Amino acid sequence: MEIDFKHNQAAHCENGVISNLLTHNGYPISEPLAFGIGSGIFFVYLPFLKINFAPGISFRPMPGLIFKRLSKRLGVKIKRQKFRNSITAKTALDELLNNNIPVGLQVGVFNLTYFPDVYRFHFNAHNLVVYGKDKDTYLISDPIMDTVTTLTSVELDKVRFAKGAFSPKGQMYYPISIPKELDLKKAIKRAIRSTCNEMLAPVPIVGVKGMRMVARSIKKWPKKIGVKKTNHYLGQIVRMQEEIGTGGGGFRFIYGAFLEEASQIMNNPELKALSKEITEIGDSWRDFAIDASRLYKNRSKEFDGYSKVSEKLMLLADREEVFFKKLKKSIT
Amino acid sequence: MKVNEVPQDKSDPSMANWKELCYAVDENGNYTTQQSRGWEPKGIALNKSLELIDERVKEIKLKVINKELSPIVYYMELNRMDLTVLADYMGKWKWLVKRHFKPAVFNNLGTKTINKYANTFNISVEQLKDISL
Numbered sequence: 001m002e003i004d005f006k007h008n009q010a011a012h013c014e015n016g017v018i019s020n021l022l023t024h025n026g027y028p029i030s031e032p033l034a035f036g037i038g039s040g041i042f043f044v045y046l047p048f049l050k051i052n053f054a055p056g057i058s059f060r061p062m063p064g065l066i067f068k069r070l071s072k073r074l075g076v077k078i079k080r081q082k083f084r085n086s087i088t089a090k091t092a093l094d095e096l097l098n099n100n101i102p103v104g105l106q107v108g109v110f111n112l113t114y115f116p117d118v119y120r121f122h123f124n125a126h127n128l129v130v131y132g133k134d135k136d137t138y139l140i141s142d143p144i145m146d147t148v149t150t151l152t153s154v155e156l157d158k159v160r161f162a163k164g165a166f167s168p169k170g171q172m173y174y175p176i177s178i179p180k181e182l183d184l185k186k187a188i189k190r191a192i193r194s195t196c197n198e199m200l201a202p203v204p205i206v207g208v209k210g211m212r213m214v215a216r217s218i219k220k221w222p223k224k225i226g227v228k229k230t231n232h233y234l235g236q237i238v239r240m241q242e243e244i245g246t247g248g249g250g251f252r253f254i255y256g257a258f259l260e261e262a263s264q265i266m267n268n269p270e271l272k273a274l275s276k277e278i279t280e281i282g283d284s285w286r287d288f289a290i291d292a293s294r295l296y297k298n299r300s301k302e303f304d305g306y307s308k309v310s311e312k313l314m315l316l317a318d319r320e321e322v323f324f325k326k327l328k329k330s331i332t
Numbered sequence: 333m334k335v336n337e338v339p340q341d342k343s344d345p346s347m348a349n350w351k352e353l354c355y356a357v358d359e360n361g362n363y364t365t366q367q368s369r370g371w372e373p374k375g376i377a378l379n380k381s382l383e384l385i386d387e388r389v390k391e392i393k394l395k396v397i398n399k400e401l402s403p404i405v406y407y408m409e410l411n412r413m414d415l416t417v418l419a420d421y422m423g424k425w426k427w428l429v430k431r432h433f434k435p436a437v438f439n440n441l442g443t444k445t446i447n448k449y450a451n452t453f454n455i456s457v458e459q460l461k462d463i464s465l
Contacts (some may be wrong), residue, residue: 009353011354011365032355052381053384118378121412122412122413122417146350146355163420163421164413164420167420231380236377238377239374240362240370242374247366248354254355256355256357275363279357283333289374290372290373292373293372293373296380
């Protein structure tokens, strides 16, 4: 059977699934709006946590948190279920599909057959929607893909029970009750406030302060750990900032789109001006990536380049500090 | 980023045949979406990190041939896993899996454990025992 489900490509999997599922239930919410209301913009530096042999850097909150905050702020009730074994997980999924309910799934990326090989890492917090089944083949709407795709039941079982950090344990979810009227204004206000508080948090590894810490480290890395490792670290930062999911510029452009939409909903022209400002900041993030990539492309031995990149990041932190302070004021 | 600035670097090898969605501003200053075929700076970053994995796989292959490490390490790297991921797939303690990295311990493993490793790596038992296959 096949549920009449509209697939929309999104930049990021989590926002994409939320947006597509809510739209299916008659509440058309764009990806930027879902991202903004879920307070998706974030920055954290985890030097003690090595991912792929480089310090952890993230431009987004913990997987699942955007969805959690969004449903709380809009009063949408989501049913979530985890499973111990594949058989019950499969039966539960099939039953929902039989009842014409499209289901969101958390999956591991490594065994997703339709992904290009270069992106297949053991990352377990990817999201997609199953919207039907044809014999042994599941119909898949993966928000970061151009079009819909399919997975056999064996393949789907593999990705649902991927192992490692954030292992999905077959997790599936779908909205069970949505309030008649969504109070978008209130939700947006709360979301923006919490985003600003996080980005300006007095914690050395979070938000603007986290960026400064990274900027200071970049300056020290070449002497401390050598050029080769520094280049690898820089590459990792650029990947986190630009790879599929961010919509470019470490989510700054999606956030700009959110502020533009929010300005209309809230009838607040100031937000539109701030949308323009964060777009310019996003452009500077792109410049930062270009400069960093020059360093790891050429393996240049000059330390000078590293201090320049470091200064660029420091400047970005300063601009974002001003930006989020303004943003906080604009909604009070 | 303006719509006409959304990068379309076909040289970005990471993207192959797919297009990702980007948010960009149109000529009237309003946000819209635009697909991107790839961007060089991130393509290089991805390639460099894959090169690093290849390098490590080669190093480990030599060590396995020289009997310094067991084939498990080689297949773990080949599958882009680390000790945590592998131990989770095996349902074993990390220190136990780490012990199996020693060739002497590996050679004494029971058939059940060997089969489980082979299954995890999606290879045959013969391949697991001899990495040249």
